[in-house]
Amino acid sequence: MPETQLGVHPPRAYETIYVLRPDVATEAAAKVSHRVQEVVEREGGKLTLVETWGRRQLAYPVKKFKRGVYVYVQYVSGGSLVSELERNLRMLDEVLKFQTVVVGGEVDVTALEIDPELVQFADIEPPPEDEVDESLERSLGLEEPPPPVKEQRAPEPVHDESAGDKEKPAEAPTEKKSEASTEESTEEKE
Helix, strand or coil: CCHHHHCCCCCEEEEEEEEECCCCCHHHHHHHHHHHHHHHHHCCCEEEEEEEEEEEEEEEEECCEEEEEEEEEEEEECHHHHHHHHHHHHHCCCEEEEEEEEEEEECCCCCCCCCHHHHCCCCCCCCCCCCCCCCHHHHHCCCCCCCCCCCCCCCCEEECCCCCCCEEECCCCCCCCCHHHHHHHHHHHC
């Protein structure tokens, strides 16, 4: 009987993206990465690529968080590793979401060469102090945003020819009725 009928899957290339809480401590993130590495080794898989994408905006709030720390992991193994890795990620409180996808068909694990620098988990930096999420009230439209600051301009100087080269501030125009227009209006009234 072929191996696939016995329930043993041939090695394939997989990728998993998991999202950590945005306020995750460096030690907690290291604990998660250590657990991922441990599960892959224990189940007979090989890590091929690890990338930390950093803090990013989530498409929708997850457990009341609008941002998360994304980590991308690529590995080669049989199908049992995927279920074990997802089981471990589900148990960790620091992990908000995860998703695994098959990216390639059967892979020859013995011929696979891996650069050790590509499989190192990067340290995650703590969130900046000035990062403030928008309040729930404001996001629902219950609270109005602060009014925009308007720039006030000083009146532009106007050059007055009769005063010489001195500049005077612009004055508001006043309506002066000419004598002709006042005469016409009195004739119309009579």
